[in-house]
Amino acid sequence: MARPRVHSTEPTPDRAYLVAAETPGQLLRARDSLTELAELARTAGAVVVGAATQRLDHPNPATYIGKGKLQQVIEESRALGANVVIFDDELSPSQQRNLERAIGLKVIDRTALILDIFATRARTREGRLQVELAQMEYLLPRLAGQWSHLERLEGAIGTRGPGETQLETDRRLVRNRIAKIKRDLEVVRRQRALYRRLRQRRGVPVVALVGYTNAGKSTLMSALSGANAHAEDKLFATLDPLTRRLRLPSGEVVLLTDTVGFIQKLPAQLVAAFRATLEELEDADLLLHVVDISHPHAVQHVQTVIATLEGLGLAEKPALLVLNKVDRLLMPDGTATSRWEDVGDALHHRGVAVERAVPVSALHGWNLPTLLRRVEAGLDGDAPAAREAVLAILGAADRSPAAV
Ligand SMILES: Nc1nc2c(ncn2[C@@H]2O[C@H](COP(=O)(O)OP(=O)(O)OP(=O)(O)O)[C@@H](O)[C@H]2O)c(=O)[nH]1
Ligand SMILES: [Mg+2]
Structure with missing residues (x-):
């Protein structure tokens, strides 16, 4: 049922028409990447009115998409009353200019969209x-x-x-x-470095949450440490790192850090700009790589996270793969009753090597004591490198690409 229209003082949302190209070597199919772009657009407050995809060997240097496709975009975006066209890739300055001229509407790219979301979140x-x-x-x-x-x-x-x-x-x-x-950020970086050295001298181990955006990192942070980390069903809910004390079953106290989520095609400018924040990860003793295992593209998410960690020189850090939102595997409608025994079967059925990962539900607090014990063992040296930890789920991709 359509919701009644309420008159509000909010500005009318942008009406966005989306365009994605499928080029060789891309992680996600254009259609799937478009689904994510639509989520980003909605997170930025736009309404998606239509979309087009095109398969390309390489983008057209002048207009990104081909001539015929451009004509279709021009006609459809106008017919649907769009006021902005969003491309699912970074456009060169001249491509953007040419496209704006040809379409006669504001044209932005994925990078600008993500930057916009970050700007409202910081x-x-x-x-x-x-x-x-x-x-x-x-x-x-x-x-x-x-x-x-x-x-x-x-x-x-x-x-x-x-x-x-x-x-x-x-x-x-x-x-x-x-x-x-850059000068101001340098000051911040030096303060952080100083603080880190103090922390190291005190010998407090650091455990850092990493993962794709919306995987449930902040929810897990709150569930584990009682901290009130901001969680939201939106992309990039967390921008600023948050650190809390966490007591392990042995009584040992560690620091748990929540960080910004990753996404495929994360703009290089953002990775560079967030260097100070991401440096927090550098001296983490253990990474908890949180995956939304209920997401249809969980495998691609994991690949993106590993690629990003590689880019940051962190792929060799010890890590635990935490399979979150397992409650959704049982109850797609979200009604929760504890049927924990079925989780292992559901994961196994999907080809996940359950014994090499830790299934949890951060939302329902399932299996957190196990996770804490694994964290303890991981800090004692019993955790694979981040690169290897993900094999538990990548094996699933080989066996049944459609299943996970
Ligand atoms: N069903 C279910 N939902 C969950 C679970 N954990 C988190 N969520 C939901 O997933 C959404 C995203 O959670 P966040 O904790 O904000 O995710 P995040 O990884 O911190 O996301 P970013 O900060 O955007 O990178 C929220 O709506 C949570 O309520 C879970 O175990 N089960
Ligand atoms: Mg978060």
């Missing part, structure tokens, strides 16, 4: 600085395009006309701002 000063840095780095090469129309209007001004001067001023301002943010 709470701490550090988080805001990091996001702004990423946005500025993204903006810098794109500044030219914003002035090209002005140059055209002014006619044959030549290369040093007012438009160009304005552009250079803008570039200088952005560069100055970038330099300033």
